[in-house]
Amino acid sequence: MTRTAKLTIIPPAGPLSGRAMPPGSKSITNRALLLAGLAKGTSRLTGALKSDDTRYMAEALRAMGVAIDEPDDTTFVVTGSGRLAPPKAPLFLGNAGTATRFLTAAAALVDGTVIVDGDEHMRKRPIGPLVEAMRALGIDVSAETGCPPVTVRGTGRFEADRILIDGGLSSQYVSALLMMAAGGDRPVDIELVGEDIGALGYIDLTTAAMQAFGAKVEKTSPVTWRVEPTGYRAADFVIEPDASAATYLWAAEVLSNGRIDLGVPNDAFTQPDAKAYETIARFPHLPAVIDGSQMQDAVPTIAVLAAFNETPVRFVGIANLRVKECDRIRALSTGLNNIREGLAVEEGDDLIVHSDPALAGQALPAAIDTFADHRIAMSFALAGLKIDGITILDPDCVGKTFPAYWRTFAALGVTYRDKD
Numbered sequence: 001m002t003r004t005a006k007l008t009i010i011p012p013a014g015p016l017s018g019r020a021m022p023p024g025s026k027s028i029t030n031r032a033l034l035l036a037g038l039a040k041g042t043s044r045l046t047g048a049l050k051s052d053d054t055r056y057m058a059e060a061l062r063a064m065g066v067a068i069d070e071p072d073d074t075t076f077v078v079t080g081s082g083r084l085a086p087p088k089a090p091l092f093l094g095n096a097g098t099a100t101r102f103l104t105a106a107a108a109l110v111d112g113t114v115i116v117d118g119d120e121h122m123r124k125r126p127i128g129p130l131v132e133a134m135r136a137l138g139i140d141v142s143a144e145t146g147c148p149p150v151t152v153r154g155t156g157r158f159e160a161d162r163i164l165i166d167g168g169l170s171s172q173y174v175s176a177l178l179m180m181a182a183g184g185d186r187p188v189d190i191e192l193v194g195e196d197i198g199a200l201g202y203i204d205l206t207t208a209a210m211q212a213f214g215a216k217v218e219k220t221s222p223v224t225w226r227v228e229p230t231g232y233r234a235a236d237f238v239i240e241p242d243a244s245a246a247t248y249l250w251a252a253e254v255l256s257n258g259r260i261d262l263g264v265p266n267d268a269f270t271q272p273d274a275k276a277y278e279t280i281a282r283f284p285h286l287p288a289v290i291d292g293s294q295m296q297d298a299v300p301t302i303a304v305l306a307a308f309n310e311t312p313v314r315f316v317g318i319a320n321l322r323v324k325e326c327d328r329i330r331a332l333s334t335g336l337n338n339i340r341e342g343l344a345v346e347e348g349d350d351l352i353v354h355s356d357p358a359l360a361g362q363a364l365p366a367a368i369d370t371f372a373d374h375r376i377a378m379s380f381a382l383a384g385l386k387i388d389g390i391t392i393l394d395p396d397c398v399g400k401t402f403p404a405y406w407r408t409f410a411a412l413g414v415t416y417r418d419k420d
Contacts, residue, residue, distance in 0.1 A: 009384025015258035024049035040082030041234030086112025105176035107152035181227035201272030243271035293317030300379035309355035319349035326371035365389030
């Protein structure tokens with residue numbers, strides 16, 4: 001299948017309306033896949049996301065002896081023995097951050113050597129804080145560059161009962177340790193340190209999923225959890241739609257004065273990015289300052305939306321966006337300034353969008369470099385709903401989390417040109 005090099009959005013003549021169900025949550029799917037793989041017995045995961053990131057996780061688990069069947073487009077049937085086996089080759093995880101961080105920690109539960117690796121983008125994403133925390137447990141782990149590849153020489157157990165972890169760069173480090181800890185042989189306390197703590201809501205997603213698979217985990221302070229050595233048991237688990245994906249539909253609705261039915265109430269999501277709904281609903285009167293620290297994946301959506309706001313918007317608490325699939329702060333400022341010079345400014349790790357409602361209806365040809373980042377592609381597509389000439393380069397990168405993105409918008413009435 002030939003990849004599409006570019007895609008230009010044609011602004012729709014009227015409001016977007018119809019039903020557009022977001023795919024299953026990537027964050028929850030990859031947590032559930034790992035926990036089901038660590039469990040003894042057969043688990044059925046329904047409502048799951050089938051995308052690049054979750055395929056990498058599923059293939060890695062298969063390489064470690066887990067049986068995974070896929071009876072339909074939204075279901076995984078996972079059968080595990082309760083232990084992961086050493087893979088015969090390094091685990092290649094593309095640029096899937098959740099899979100890479102989660103499996104790096106889980107590899108400590110394997111009796112043998114596991115190498116966790118990824119593509120050129122993943123090899124630039126830091127994993128040092130997780131590696132240091134694992135070493136403090138007596139685990140033999142190394143990452144020469146502070147980024148993948150990571151080599152874990154597991155023994156199936158660890159030696160300490162307390163972990164201190166800096167969750168400032170990514171809450172995924174904390175989630176990885178939490179899920180690993182239940183597979184040990186002693187209770188473990190996990191404590192966050194540092195001034196800046198990442199998106200705590202994602203840690204809540206982790207502990208809820210762990211409990212669904214039989215783990216006992218208790219939050220003993222705002223930044224400390226105790227995990228008992230229960231292991232995991234198989235379970236049937238329903239995965240909710242992806243809130244990060246929903247943000248594009250919410251934004252498209254307000255930009256086009258349309259009405260899009262997501263098939264699920266806006267208040268039914270438990271994921272942190274669902275907080276973005278209240279912000280998006282305020283368009284074109286977005287707040288002057290938006291703290292993105294607890295809804296990080298929604299920031300690109302809101303930043304592009306902010307270009308059409310009545311007044312300028314400053315995004316704060318977003319330093320972590322510099323170490324996502326790409327430097328998203330730089331990608332956002334670059335793309336917005338390609339549309340019109342001076343539309344965005346970086347001040348330290350803050351992003352200021354100099355909003356201008358008059359952008360709507362103009363022809364401003366701009367080629368948007370996505371930097372192979374799905375969220376940059378999907379967010380800037382929103383600008384194409386109001387501005388003629390927005391071209392998304394490497395549009396197929398949306399396959400990382402939302403493979404049907406372009407088809408979903410086409411069904412709502414969006415058309416494209418220059419597909420080759």
